[in-house]
Amino acid sequence: MQVSIRNLYAGYSLSKKEKNIVIEDLTTTFESSKWHFITGISGCGKSTFIETLSFLIPKISGDILFDDVLIENNKKSLKYFRDNSAIMLQYTDRQFFNNTVEEEIVFNLNRNNEDKTIIKKKLFEVLELLNIDKKLLLKSPFEISGGEKRMIALASVIISSPKILFLDEPTVGLDFESKNRFMNVLYSLNKDYHTTIIQSSHILEDIVEYGDSVFILNSNKEFIKGCPRELLFSSSILDKFNLQRTDIHYYIEELENLGVININSNIKTKKDLVSKLFYNKEC
Numbered sequence: 001m002q003v004s005i006r007n008l009y010a011g012y013s014l015s016k017k018e019k020n021i022v023i024e025d026l027t028t029t030f031e032s033s034k035w036h037f038i039t040g041i042s043g044c045g046k047s048t049f050i051e052t053l054s055f056l057i058p059k060i061s062g063d064i065l066f067d068d069v070l071i072e073n074n075k076k077s078l079k080y081f082r083d084n085s086a087i088m089l090q091y092t093d094r095q096f097f098n099n100t101v102e103e104e105i106v107f108n109l110n111r112n113n114e115d116k117t118i119i120k121k122k123l124f125e126v127l128e129l130l131n132i133d134k135k136l137l138l139k140s141p142f143e144i145s146g147g148e149k150r151m152i153a154l155a156s157v158i159i160s161s162p163k164i165l166f167l168d169e170p171t172v173g174l175d176f177e178s179k180n181r182f183m184n185v186l187y188s189l190n191k192d193y194h195t196t197i198i199q200s201s202h203i204l205e206d207i208v209e210y211g212d213s214v215f216i217l218n219s220n221k222e223f224i225k226g227c228p229r230e231l232l233f234s235s236s237i238l239d240k241f242n243l244q245r246t247d248i249h250y251y252i253e254e255l256e257n258l259g260v261i262n263i264n265s266n267i268k269t270k271k272d273l274v275s276k277l278f279y280n281k282e283c
Contacts, residue, residue: 005029
């Protein structure tokens with residue numbers, strides 16, 4: 001599912017006459033079946049952008065289209081959008097409202113009156129996929145650990161197989177193993193099931209490794225969109241948007257200065273760099 005925006009203004013209303021605009025006159029397209037990242041320093045409007053695109057907060061003006069269908073704030077077009085999309089919020093407690101973890105995960109399936117047998121099957125499939133302990137099912141989603149909450153939130157949004165997935169800083173607080181599992185699930189959804197993903201993140205290493213495109217914002221309402229490696233390995237772009245170099249960017253720069261490697265080599269991760277240096281594999 002493709003998302004197109006035309007002349008979008010987004011932000012918050014401070015009063016009937018005064019608005020805090022964080023996205024100004026933006027026109028762009030997030031192509032179908034791609035993994036798109038939104039990044040920028042804290043306070044630049046990443047969450048506002050995600051919440052506007054997913055219709056959690058109203059746009060100020062402009063158009064948002066899904067597969068060329070204009071979505072407006074009315075029952076018919078919003079139903080079309082809700083049936084094909086899902087969102088995971090940065091603060092998971094904001095999206096929980098059921099008494100138990102099981103009720104939270106299967107809520108959308110129950111709302112759509114799916115067969116109980118199918119619901120059970122899908123529930124246990126998603127538990128296995130995310131390595132979620134069945135013992136959590138009867139607990140309150142508000143009384144489990146932060147890492148468990150993130151896995152439950154992801155389970156609740158992917159169980160209905162959305163065509164497009166909105167994610168707002170979804171891996172914050174996850175340990176290394178849980179984060180790898182989380183990202184591997186998203187990778188499979190994107191590559192194997194062609195789910196369009198629009199994800200905000202401050203972790204530039206993840207954006208370079210997984211992203212098909214990156215949209216960079218700053219607090220001056222400036223923005224740029226393009227290839228993650230090209231933009232996030234550009235010193236001028238990083239300086240303009242007040243972003244820090246990634247470790248892999250530093251390593252490649254130093255190795256290029258030593259004449260060992262070319263910065264234009266298609267190296268995205270530390271694993272790629274090791275393969276290039278020690279096994280002479282193309283990346």
